[in-house]
Amino acid sequence: GAVVSQHPSRVICKSGTSVKIECRSLDFQATTMFWYRQFPKQSLMLMATSNEGSKATYEQGVEKDKFLINHASLTLSTLTVTSAHPEDSSFYICSASRGFGTEAFFGQGTRLTVV
């Protein structure tokens, strides 16, 4: 299968700072990328869908100014958590697909802890 690399795998930051998470498709071009967050023992909650070269589509209740998504190329999408607070601590996971209605491949996730 295709490989999606997410970086960093773990990050600890102070309240009020910003953190950037990268999601790269290593061996295919990802037209569409998805960002999820996952709390312990819960399912993945879709935050936003991004298509290369256009603005991300955010799910209801997700603050687009707080969770900045950039999908500037067919192999890279970034999620920036701005002015992080302890309640933003979570497992963030990206996935990438070649296009609508095709298999989505997942990164290994990023454990964010805000102290």
Place this chain on the structure above:
Amino acid sequence: GENVGLHLPTLSVQEGDNSIINCAYSNSASDYFIWYKQESGKGPQFIIDIRSNMDKRQGQRVTVLLNKTVKHLSLQIAATQPGDSAVYFCAENMGAGAQKLVFGQGTRLTINP
């Protein structure tokens, strides 16, 4: 709808037995479905997919069944092994141009020796 704040149901089976994991999806317009396996601290791993024009698809030791009438999806794992222990999620790709891959609540599968 999308899962919010639910704890995962658990299924325990004996090693070697067959497992059936069920999922109810939300959108009748969804046209593509995927089963994922997630181990602790890792991202989801693709298991098998099925399109809405099919009602059954088989892979290696796994079978997915789709019942569009009742919006139900199931994953059958044959001869379960200890390595099958994980959380299993179904995901639906909502159709009609929505381009959203939304996950169900998940089921924790535990294999007893």
